[in-house]
Amino acid sequence: xxxxxxxxxxxxxxxxxxxxxxxxxxxxxxxxxxxxxxxxxxxxxxxxxxxxxxxxxxxxxxxxxxxxxxxxxxxxxxxxxxxxxxxxxxxxxxxxxxxxxxxxxxxxxxxxxxxxxxxxxxxxxxxxxxxxxxxxxxxxxxxxxxxxxxxxxxxxxxxxxxxxxxxxxxxxxxxxxxxxxxxxxxxxxxxxxxxxxxxxxxxxxxxxxxxxxxxxxxxxxxxxxxxxxxxxxxxxxxxxxxxxxxxxxxxxxxxxxxxxxxxxxxxxxxxxxxxxxxxxxxxxxxxxxxxxxxxxxxxxxxxxxxxxxxxxxxxxxxxxxxxxxxxxxxxxxxxxxxxxxxxxxxxxxxxxxxxxxxxxxxxxxxxxxxxxxxxxxxxxxxxxxxxxxxxxxxxxxxxxxxxxxxxxxxxxxxxxxxxxxxxxxxxxxxxxxxxxxxxxxxxxxxxxxxxxxxxxxxxxxxxxxxxxxxxxxxxxxxxxx
DNA sequence: CGCGTTTGACCTGCGC
DNA sequence: GCGCAGGTCAAACGCG
Numbered sequence: 001x002x003x004x005x006x007x008x009x010x011x012x013x014x015x016x017x018x019x020x021x022x023x024x025x026x027x028x029x030x031x032x033x034x035x036x037x038x039x040x041x042x043x044x045x046x047x048x049x050x051x052x053x054x055x056x057x058x059x060x061x062x063x064x065x066x067x068x069x070x071x072x073x074x075x076x077x078x079x080x081x082x083x084x085x086x087x088x089x090x091x092x093x094x095x096x097x098x099x100x101x102x103x104x105x106x107x108x109x110x111x112x113x114x115x116x117x118x119x120x121x122x123x124x125x126x127x128x129x130x131x132x133x134x135x136x137x138x139x140x141x142x143x144x145x146x147x148x149x150x151x152x153x154x155x156x157x158x159x160x161x162x163x164x165x166x167x168x169x170x171x172x173x174x175x176x177x178x179x180x181x182x183x184x185x186x187x188x189x190x191x192x193x194x195x196x197x198x199x200x201x202x203x204x205x206x207x208x209x210x211x212x213x214x215x216x217x218x219x220x221x222x223x224x225x226x227x228x229x230x231x232x233x234x235x236x237x238x239x240x241x242x243x244x245x246x247x248x249x250x251x252x253x254x255x256x257x258x259x260x261x262x263x264x265x266x267x268x269x270x271x272x273x274x275x276x277x278x279x280x281x282x283x284x285x286x287x288x289x290x291x292x293x294x295x296x297x298x299x300x301x302x303x304x305x306x307x308x309x310x311x312x313x314x315x316x317x318x319x320x321x322x323x324x325x326x327x328x329x330x331x332x333x334x335x336x337x338x339x340x341x342x343x344x345x346x347x348x349x350x351x352x353x354x355x356x357x358x359x360x361x362x363x364x365x366x367x368x369x370x371x372x373x374x375x376x377x378x379x380x381x382x383x384x385x386x387x388x389x390x391x392x393x394x395x396x397x398x399x400x401x402x403x404x405x406x407x408x409x410x411x412x413x414x415x416x417x418x419x420x421x422x423x424x425x426x427x428x429x430x431x432x433x434x435x436x437x438x439x440x441x442x443x444x445x446x447x448x449x450x451x452x453x454x455x456x457x458x459x460x461x462x463x464x465x466x467x468x469x470x471x472x473x474x475x476x477x478x479x480x481x
Numbered sequence: 482c483g484c485g486t487t488t489g490a491c492c493t494g495c496g497c
Numbered sequence: 498g499c500g501c502a503g504g505t506c507a508a509a510c511g512c513g
Binding site: 228229230231232233 | 484485486487488
Binding site for chain 2: 498499500501502503504505506507508509510511512513
């Protein structure tokens with residue numbers, strides 16, 4: 001009996017174990033099935049995504065086609081206008097152009113990527129011819145630097161001067177002498193007849209400063225030039241020392257810069273440039289040099305008007321529906337406006353300063369905040385550079401890029417470049433590449449809701465690329481996947 | 482050893 | 498004229 005009981009017990013235990021095994025196997029099968037279901041889900045979702053992306057791609061292609069079509073029609077209109085203009089010009093400017101050609105041979109041309117946005121092949125050839133003349137006559141390298149100074153003045157000043165839209169048309173007319181155009185070299189040339197005024201002018205240029213505010217983790221911004229530090233000082237009201245640098249590309253180059261962190265936000269680096277380079281620049285340095293020259297010229301031009309007041313001017317870039325507005329404001333009390341009252345960067349009235357603020361997320365509102373307040377002796381002027389081919393526009397953008405990408409440090413300070421190619425639309429700002437051969441593109445996104453005036457995208461993550469097409473549209477679009 | 486940076490002294494301009 | 502602050506000089510120092 002006992003054996004029988006034991007046998008039955010063993011049998012029960014055996015059956016239970018068998019049952020457990022079966023349950024385990026079933027569970028494993030369930031897991032497998034679930035995994036397969038999950039895989040199928042993933043596959044389906046991936047397929048759905050691919051379909052979405054394809055649809056998005058199609059939409060973008062349609063948009064692209066529409067934009068190209070629009071551009072072509074505009075381009076055709078423009079060419080027609082251009083032909084009419086040239087027909088007009090050819091009648092009465094043959095004598096003037098001869099004179100201008102003689103002048104041009106003496107110009108130091110400061111151009112930042114101007115060469116690219118040719119409205120047509122004729123202009124391109126004309127420009128190339130100019131540059132070749134310059135380079136051959138001076139025996140310099142191919143680097144041509146052009147510095148034009150012109151303003152479209154809104155508000156009160158625009159009423160005094162004939163309105164000139166900053167469109168491609170302005171580009172074409174760049175050789176025409178107008179009241180608004182004040183190329184520094186030409187100014188200087190006319191000043192030769194009047195020695196005193198020339199001295200005054202040079203003094204003004206010498207004192208004009210360009211202050212660039214940008215977020216920068218490194219000790220200095222990499223602007224492509226070679227600098228030697230010659231001093232450091234703790235300025236009043238700012239715990240951060242101010243460093244003084246001299247340009248060492250040429251032994252007698254008068255350009256200096258001051259570098260200091262902003263007391264209120266240590267991540268913001270304030271670099272103040274003074275003077276103009278008297279030597280050929282490395283390509284990577286033309287961006288900032290052009291900015292400083294342009295800004296200095298702006299000050300000079302402004303100071304030549306009766307309304308101008310000494311002080312600090314602020315150049316802001318703002319995004320609008322039509323493009324980008326550059327806002328130029330002036331005030332006699334720069335410290336209270338743009339820097340803490342005990343500002344670290346000197347802006348005495350003997351040093352009129354253009355502040356290029358690349359830190360504010362929306363510089364237009366930034367500017368409005370200041371300009372809206374009633375203030376004695378302060379004026380603001382809006383400079384509309386809707387054309388991306390405007391040299392000052394490019395200069396400022398290039399400076400923005402220089403600031404944003406500056407991987408300065410001691411190496412950069414010694415003139416080693418950042419390794420980036422900058423391109424604006426059809427204009428290139430090649431910066432020699434060292435460590436990193438990647439490129440970035442400025443992206444002019446026609447969206448009024450965009451917070452940043454300018455968006456910068458790495459080449460490999462371009463939503464829109466402004467790479468040049470044969471027609472030179474600033475809105476060429478790449479497939480976005 | 483050469484070159485760049487640091488740092489205290491000195492110069493200069495401006496406001497009171 | 499004096500004091501203050503910005504700017505520059507130049508000897509000392511450090512690094513490669």
